[in-house]
Amino acid sequence: MTEKAANALELSDLSVAYRVGGRNRAVLRNLNLAIGQGEAYGLVGESGCGKSTVALSVVRYLPRNGSITGGAISLDGQDVMKLDGEALRRARAESVSMVYQDPGKALNPSLRIGRQLTEIFELGGVMGEAAAERAIAMLNRVRISDPSSVMQRYPHQLSGGMQQRVAIAMALANDPTMLILDEPTTGLDATVEAEVLDLIALLRQELSASILFISHNLAVVSKMCDRVGVLYAGMLVEEGSTQDVFNDPRHPYTVALLRCLPRGGQRKDQGRLDTIPGFLPGIGADIKGCAFADRCALATDRCRSELPPLYDLGGRLSRCHYHEQAQALPRATPSDVAAAPKAKSEPVLHVEGLNKTYASHGHALRAVKDVSVSLRPGETLGLVGESGSGKTTFARLLLGLVPPDDGGSIRLEGKALAPRLESRTDDQIKAMQIVFQNPDSALNRSHSIRHLISRALKRLAGLRGAALQARLDELVRSVRLTDRHLAVKPRQLSGGLKQRVAIARAFAGEPRIVVCDEPTSALDVSVQAAILNLLADLQSKEDVSYIFISHDLGVVRYLSDQIAVLYLGRIMELGPSEAVFSGPHHPYTEALLSAVPKLDQTETARIRLDGEIPSATHPPPGCVFQTRCPRKIGAICETQEPPLAEAEPGHSIRCHIPYAELARLQKPAMQAEPARRSAKGDRSAGLNPPC
Amino acid sequence: MSATDSPAGMPAPDNAGRRGPMAEVFFSLLRSGTFLTGLGIVLFWIACALFGEHFVPYDPLADDIINALAPPSAEHWFGTDQIGRDVFSRVIVGSRDILTVAPLATLLATVAGTALGLFTGYFRGIVDDIISRILEAFMAIPVVIVALLAIVALGTSKTTVIVVIGLSFAPIIARTVRSAVLAERELDYVAAAQLRHESAFHTMFVEILPNVIPPILVETTVRLGYAIFAVATLSFMGFGIQPPSPDWGLSISSNYGMIGGGFWWTVLFDALAIASLVIGVNLAADGVHGAFND
Numbered sequence: 001m002t003e004k005a006a007n008a009l010e011l012s013d014l015s016v017a018y019r020v021g022g023r024n025r026a027v028l029r030n031l032n033l034a035i036g037q038g039e040a041y042g043l044v045g046e047s048g049c050g051k052s053t054v055a056l057s058v059v060r061y062l063p064r065n066g067s068i069t070g071g072a073i074s075l076d077g078q079d080v081m082k083l084d085g086e087a088l089r090r091a092r093a094e095s096v097s098m099v100y101q102d103p104g105k106a107l108n109p110s111l112r113i114g115r116q117l118t119e120i121f122e123l124g125g126v127m128g129e130a131a132a133e134r135a136i137a138m139l140n141r142v143r144i145s146d147p148s149s150v151m152q153r154y155p156h157q158l159s160g161g162m163q164q165r166v167a168i169a170m171a172l173a174n175d176p177t178m179l180i181l182d183e184p185t186t187g188l189d190a191t192v193e194a195e196v197l198d199l200i201a202l203l204r205q206e207l208s209a210s211i212l213f214i215s216h217n218l219a220v221v222s223k224m225c226d227r228v229g230v231l232y233a234g235m236l237v238e239e240g241s242t243q244d245v246f247n248d249p250r251h252p253y254t255v256a257l258l259r260c261l262p263r264g265g266q267r268k269d270q271g272r273l274d275t276i277p278g279f280l281p282g283i284g285a286d287i288k289g290c291a292f293a294d295r296c297a298l299a300t301d302r303c304r305s306e307l308p309p310l311y312d313l314g315g316r317l318s319r320c321h322y323h324e325q326a327q328a329l330p331r332a333t334p335s336d337v338a339a340a341p342k343a344k345s346e347p348v349l350h351v352e353g354l355n356k357t358y359a360s361h362g363h364a365l366r367a368v369k370d371v372s373v374s375l376r377p378g379e380t381l382g383l384v385g386e387s388g389s390g391k392t393t394f395a396r397l398l399l400g401l402v403p404p405d406d407g408g409s410i411r412l413e414g415k416a417l418a419p420r421l422e423s424r425t426d427d428q429i430k431a432m433q434i435v436f437q438n439p440d441s442a443l444n445r446s447h448s449i450r451h452l453i454s455r456a457l458k459r460l461a462g463l464r465g466a467a468l469q470a471r472l473d474e475l476v477r478s479v480r481l482t483d484r485h486l487a488v489k490p491r492q493l494s495g496g497l498k499q500r501v502a503i504a505r506a507f508a509g510e511p512r513i514v515v516c517d518e519p520t521s522a523l524d525v526s527v528q529a530a531i532l533n534l535l536a537d538l539q540s541k542e543d544v545s546y547i548f549i550s551h552d553l554g555v556v557r558y559l560s561d562q563i564a565v566l567y568l569g570r571i572m573e574l575g576p577s578e579a580v581f582s583g584p585h586h587p588y589t590e591a592l593l594s595a596v597p598k599l600d601q602t603e604t605a606r607i608r609l610d611g612e613i614p615s616a617t618h619p620p621p622g623c624v625f626q627t628r629c630p631r632k633i634g635a636i637c638e639t640q641e642p643p644l645a646e647a648e649p650g651h652s653i654r655c656h657i658p659y660a661e662l663a664r665l666q667k668p669a670m671q672a673e674p675a676r677r678s679a680k681g682d683r684s685a686g687l688n689p690p691c
Numbered sequence: 692m693s694a695t696d697s698p699a700g701m702p703a704p705d706n707a708g709r710r711g712p713m714a715e716v717f718f719s720l721l722r723s724g725t726f727l728t729g730l731g732i733v734l735f736w737i738a739c740a741l742f743g744e745h746f747v748p749y750d751p752l753a754d755d756i757i758n759a760l761a762p763p764s765a766e767h768w769f770g771t772d773q774i775g776r777d778v779f780s781r782v783i784v785g786s787r788d789i790l791t792v793a794p795l796a797t798l799l800a801t802v803a804g805t806a807l808g809l810f811t812g813y814f815r816g817i818v819d820d821i822i823s824r825i826l827e828a829f830m831a832i833p834v835v836i837v838a839l840l841a842i843v844a845l846g847t848s849k850t851t852v853i854v855v856i857g858l859s860f861a862p863i864i865a866r867t868v869r870s871a872v873l874a875e876r877e878l879d880y881v882a883a884a885q886l887r888h889e890s891a892f893h894t895m896f897v898e899i900l901p902n903v904i905p906p907i908l909v910e911t912t913v914r915l916g917y918a919i920f921a922v923a924t925l926s927f928m929g930f931g932i933q934p935p936s937p938d939w940g941l942s943i944s945s946n947y948g949m950i951g952g953g954f955w956w957t958v959l960f961d962a963l964a965i966a967s968l969v970i971g972v973n974l975a976a977d978g979v980h981g982a983f984n985d
Contacts, residue, residue, distance in 0.1 A: 429888050442879035446901035459887040
């Protein structure tokens with residue numbers, strides 16, 4: 001390859017269409033975008049905006065019904081559109097690499113890691129031992145300790161984070177000029193996500209590759225990228241340096257997106273989240289004027305008729321006629337505060353010493369160990385922890401979907417609940433319902449929305465005929481669906497609407513407690529905000545209690561009054577939301593909190609968790625967290641399991657370190673100066689140096 | 692405002708139009724050459740069974756000893772058999788019995804197999820273990836042996852053939868349904884039904900059954916091909932359809948001794964008829980399978 005072009009990637013007037021139902025439908029519309037050498041460029045937007053289509057177009061890897069209908073793609077000065085088969089194959093092999101969202105699917109499950117890695121070098125003509133050596137060097141480079149043993153393993157024997165590191169190693173094997181990361185951390189736990197992001201940041205210092213970073217997570221993009229582009233309906237609506245765009249947005253869409261996120265510890269009683277009304281125009285929609293005009297409160301007739309150009313605002317661009325007023329966008333949802341829950345002393349739910357043991361290959365797997373919590377009416381208990389911490393199992397035990405071990409007790413409004421669902425009374429059943437994570441799985445795809453909700457009303461509320469119809473109308477309105485939605489099947493609704501149906505169904509029997517198992521994790525931020533508002537509204541209206549499971553700490557904080565932090569099935573910390581989040585907290589909570597990328601970039605000294613969550617069949621002796629604990633104090637942690645001791649009234653921590661000492665240790669971290677963390681160096685201790 | 696959702700970039704095929712998934716399958720079938728060819732062959736034989744007797748040149752049952760074993764000619768297109776019956780007329784009308792017996796047997800197999808599959812897949816555990824082992828044992832016995840035993844016990848009749856083939860195929864369909872139900876069982880809508888205290892019957896037949904219809908339809912069409920073959924085999928062996936029916940398997944059975952004497956036409960056309968019907972059904976089955984798995 002000759003000397004480098006000025007830009008690693010240049011898209012000019014790129015238009016892409018998908019052929020659906022015999023018609024070409026535009027997905028990208030005259031997209032202009034340039035990524036400089038060595039630059040990290042973030043592309044954000046809601047699902048359906050065309051982010052992934054951009055990634056696929058760059059290597060001309062669109063699905064069969066997709067075609068590039070206009071414009072040019074230039075990769076390191078090379079016109080991708082003009083490449084013939086062989087040249088295109090070479091460009092894909094040598095100059096561009098992609099890392100996808102799900103590493104489990106990107107790796108071949110039936111080949112060893114070593115085979116998959118060496119294959120890349122063999123394509124480049126390096127054979128045998130030499131290829132193996134280079135593969136090991138690549139694994140070293142992505143900070144995998146003991147690479148030769150990893151080479152011998154199959155993908156399923158690696159954790160999600162390790163798999164993604166291997167996928168990154170494969171992507172970097174040919175020293176590409178352009179690295180495309182399409183939602184590389186979306187399916188991962190916060191702690192693992194932090195690890196992968198650290199790795200990418202570190203690699204950026206070592207490699208010359210330019211990065212196109214695609215994510216729906218604004219905080220992740222703000223942490224990783226120099227410049228960011230906001231995509232809406234296949235058009236770039238705003239572009240500029242990361243700090244400019246996120247701190248001083250100049251397009252109403254960016255403004256609205258940023259407002260949807262619960263930020264800075266916002267809580268449900270401090271005001272509702274803002275939302276974006278309406279929907280993204282469907283693909284191929286005929287757009288006159290500004291694509292966002294229908295959803296924008298600032299829009300005028302000019303916006304609806306005249307397509308705004310990308311106004312150059314000095315180093316940044318905005319596709320808004322009124323870019324200087326963008327931040328004056330009025331709220332779409334009034335911020336009026338939901339009434340604070342009335343403090344009642346009688347708990348609606350009291351769980352004492354709940355255990356669940358599974359048998360796994362002859363070993364006891366303690367999925368939930370000695371969990372005791374209680375919940376008052378109108379209160380939310382947030383459950384947090386990495387995957388495998390027992391959050392979902394605990395929820396299923398409460399609901400009776402899984403019978404707990406003998407010994408524990410679940411009391412609902414003072415009465416003991418039978419361990420099994422079948423032995424519970426109809427009243428007890430309807431008092432506790434669930435909103436599942438994935439509405440596609442939770443709503444029977446063969447039935448209409450009307451059937452789904454009426455069946456719940458019939459069974460749970462015991463309604464028939466006209467009474468059922470009246471309650472159905474009321475319920476449908478309360479989750480802000482319309483009659484129009486009743487006749488259709490779930491597949492005809494968007495993710496957010498489906499989740500509303502699931503919520504309506506859970507509320508059919510006027511429950512006392514609703515378990516929400518990651519109800520917004522599959523949704524876009526604007527839809528998430530609407531669902532969170534809805535849950536908060538329903539709570540204040542019906543005085544219902546929630547058990548809210550989420551991996552998104554911002555979301556948990558927004559909705560929860562109490563927080564339980566779980567690790568390997570044990571409660572590590574339990575207390576009022578504010579106390580748990582503001583600290584002093586358990587070292588595990590501290591690590592979880594510091595793993596979350598923050599939008600305002602005021603990152604404090606990071607607590608890193610090394611190693612992986614231990615197997616629940618062989619939990620570490622002593623404190624289960626000792627193998628990863630950054631604040632381990634010594635032998636006592638390895639031999640003696642600390643009790644869940646009350647540190648302050650209502651706030652318990654399972655740690656040998658005294659509360660006052662935790663407060664002293666964590667103080668500097670809590671008050672540290674806002675500083676952008678340097679990505680270099682601080683992780684390499686004890687790891688193999690890069691090749 | 693649009694109620695449909697277009698997921699990021701990749702347009703999902705089933706979201707393309709406003710048609711339901713079943714309509715989508717239907718239109719995809721209409722575009723499938725395989726399915727249409729198979730359907731054409733099957734419809735041809737159905738038409739022959741229904742209306743064949745009105746346009747065949749001879750009465751398929753009328754003997755004509757003087758013209759026995761005449762080779763194919765302008766007068767007798769497919770020749771005549773050993774008692775002088777017109778082979779062409781017999782082949783055309785001969786689909787009548789097989790086209791009632793085989794579909795009824797398949798229907799019986801589907802109904803019984805679906806019920807068993809739902810039951811074992813839904814209850815899992817010990818119920819599944821016991822029933823599945825019994826079904827496997829049943830599948831290990833050849834159809835012909837079962838047929839022989841049944842005929843000794845019940846006497847030869849079309850009903851016996853339907854029951855024997857239906858029950859022999861039921862375990863195979865049960866196995867397909869069971870595996871589909873096991874996958875559905877894991878979905879949260881089943882847990883949601885339990886959280887409404889729905890009965891097992893409701894959960895199986897109202898919640899799960901509609902979602903496992905596609906694999907059942909595919910398996911049923913495939914089974915129909917085998918059922919036709921099985922009916923023909925049983926007739927050939929004398930256990931199935933009885934004379935004087937012009938049934939294909941029966942005709943081959945009573946004439947195959949003639950092949951050695953060079954009277955090939957008495958057997959060949961019946962054999963081709965069976966083959967064409969089986970191929971037709973299998974092509975249609977392929978098309979259905981393709982339409983559901985696109």
